[in-house]
Amino acid sequence: MTKQTPESLRARASNLSLRMQALSGPNSPAATPRPAKTPTAPRPNNKPIPTEFIIADMANRPASENLICAPCLSTIPPPNRPVIHHVVSTDTCRLCALRTGDPAAYTKPFCDFMTDNPTVFHTVAHFRAQLTDAGFEELPARASWSDRLRPGGKYWTTRNGSALIAFTVGSSYQPGNGVAMIAGHIDALTARLKPVSARPNAAGYVQLGVAPYSGALNSTWWDRDLSIGGRVVVRDPSSGKTSTRLVKLGWPIARIPSLAPHFGVGMTGSNNKETEMVPIIGLDNSDLAGTDAAAAAAAAAAEPIGPPGSFVNSQPPKLVKLIASELGLDSPSSILDWELELYDSQPAQTGGMDREFIFAPRIDDKLCSWSALTALLASSSSLDHGHIKLVALFDNEEIGSLLRQGARGNFLPQTIERAVESLASSSSTSVGTDVMARTYAASFLLSADVSHAGNPNFLSRYLDGHVPRLNVGLAVSADPNGHMTTDAVSSAILRRVAERSGCRLQVFQIRNDSRSGGTVGPMLSAAMGVRAADAGLPQLSMHSIRATTGSLDPGLGVKIFKSLLDHWEEIDAEWQ
Structure with missing residues (x-):
């Protein structure tokens, strides 16, 4: 989250316990650091790699960390099958835990990700590799997208090697249908x-x-x-x-x-x-x-x-x-x-008496970004969806988003417009202002940036009733002066998203005698005219070189972000 100061404002005007099996590993220092994973070419003749295997990044983990049951092991194609010390029961299988959506199962993958990808460039390369392994197709910016996209397809594109947009197209998509968007940033101080x-x-x-x-x-x-x-x-x-x-x-x-x-x-x-x-x-x-x-x-x-x-x-x-x-x-x-x-260089690791914390660098905001991209990977493809599910991860948010890879640039609206145009060409629909206006009117943007967890030593600095807690859930952020894009409509939509997934929401607004930070939400919602809300997972020590979040928070983020992506079409229908 960007710190707002008078100078920056002027410039912009131009308590849950965890299963120990799921948490094993990240508390110990990393051994030999691994090089950034290079995206691999699609393997059309091979058996698809299970999504849970990709999310856990097991291909790049030591065999001792890959606790897999026999049924899950049989689903992994031999070229990607890790060396297994021993096969475990389904109760302790990492893939089974991910498949059930258990928030604790996401703790170790998140810590591994944070340790292995220290810069914005490594982060994009990591996500590209995951998307490619999951069957997403690259859309190069210089190539023509005409007639390339199809309903049911999965795609990603990048800009500058430091910003990335990935999306899936519902099998029942029609031009003018909406887009469920989650936008975040992956740059850090x-x-x-x-x-x-x-x-x-x-x-x-x-x-x-x-x-x-x-x-x-x-x-x-x-x-x-x-x-x-x-x-x-x-x-x-x-x-x-x-x-x-x-x-x-x-x-x-x-x-x-x-x-x-x-x-x-x-x-x-x-x-x-x-x-x-x-x-x-x-x-x-x-x-x-x-x-x-x-x-x-x-x-x-x-x-x-x-x-x-x-x-x-x-x-x-x-x-x-x-x-x-x-x-x-x-x-x-x-x-x-x-x-x-x-x-x-210190690795991300769990801490606390029950390992209920994650201590890590660069949590702002690889926390929400990782959860959002992971939610897209885990989102359902079996439902007959008619909308587009999209995650956009930007660079330069911490310095105002003014560069071409930042949210003030045209990366997101241009990507959506190119995608809609390509999809429309396959259905013989002419794309113009009307189709794009209908697309944006039927869309929703969740601007996902970390929020301030309550600091027990400074509770007098918080508004009563606006003190987010760790390991509870997403905090909806509000600001009456436009630094956040949340309003009554978008807040009600998020509550409906939470209801559909059994998630709990919290709220945060800063005191009148403090100054709010800013996010990518207002600039993106203004550029596209979409309904939008700001919300984020809580963390302590924002803008410190090393911060703290809850060890369940990455998984809780995946759960609610996945709910938005999967259920947007039905929720939007409730407003018509």
Whole structure:
């Protein structure tokens, strides 16, 4: 959720117990970090992969974590069948628990996802792989979609590698039918490497030039184990082709050291982010050597690792070589540019006496986004639906959504309009203003962004009756000044969605003497004219480098989001 300050506003004007079997694993530190999963090509001749297997990401898990009963194991195609230590009963089978919709069954998949996908680029790549495995077809932005879409089809498209839209088309779809939409964001507060990130040696430390993305480099970043990841632009010297590659280092490489209180300087005040929050990434004491040795070391450090004027010469040489090695490049000069960032490398894990919490970085807002995309994967395809089910995950929400991959861009309305046009062409229907107006009038948008859980140490800062709790359910967010898009109609619709799924809703509105955050809801609902509501799963420590949510909350999100996607057509009919 974006923090609203006077400056940002001006800029925008331009207690449940868990089954231990389901929670085993995420409490222990990750072993060797796994590379980002690459989307695989469709396998039309193979038996379909069970959705639950995909959601649990079992193909990328250690065999000891894959507790599967014999009936479920028989449904997995041999090429994707994991190595199993032992077959368990249905009572402890992870796939059976997911199939029943048990919220506790989603805890471990969510923690695995959070640990394995630290950047927005890794997140999109992960979801692309899941969608491809589930039989979704890619819709490249440059390709023609004409006559490509069909009722009953499943599709996804991306923009910039950092935003993704996935949707399914009901088998009874007709042009003008509505769209059940869930929109969220997958960017998070972070610190990104500057265009020139190399810095002079300082007291023997190799430092790294970084800039805060949104509200990062705040006081919660002191003394954290930080790693580096993101995407790298690479040119193949033999073919001349340019592509992007994902990278993440598997160990803490950076740290922003605090100053001991003995110096009389507080570390929780207004520290200078340019001069006092510079991460260290290594040591270089070559200046302490003899004159000849120091000169040789200085000459070696000054030796360019790329052609004159190249990007790699503006970065710490050892870091460039390290990234090149991680990517398996023959020469560091193959790197043309990169978008790398620091991230908390500590794994997501469960905590609390009954493991009722999840402690993790980047919960805002991979929590609602993961639950929404998982709900789309788990949504029913057996019902004779006539609407489109869609999940849109955006970048740049934390900085105002102004870029092309943000919600203020045309990504979502353009995707819907292209899809409707393609679907209409197969039914010989002419698409114009009337069809699109009917589509949007019959649609609903749930803007899903995390909400503030009640903090027991600061309850006086909350409105009475507006204190969301963990492990209870989605919190409907309201704001009379338009920072949220919820109104009486959309709130009533969400209550009906909750009734259909047996879910419980909570409410949140901030006090009059505080300032509300913002979401993608108002901008998207205004652009398309659709009915819309803002709601989110609760979390503690919003905008901290590490936050807390309930261990049931990811699964509770899947349950209610799936209800909206599956039941929208019937609920909408109640309003006609």
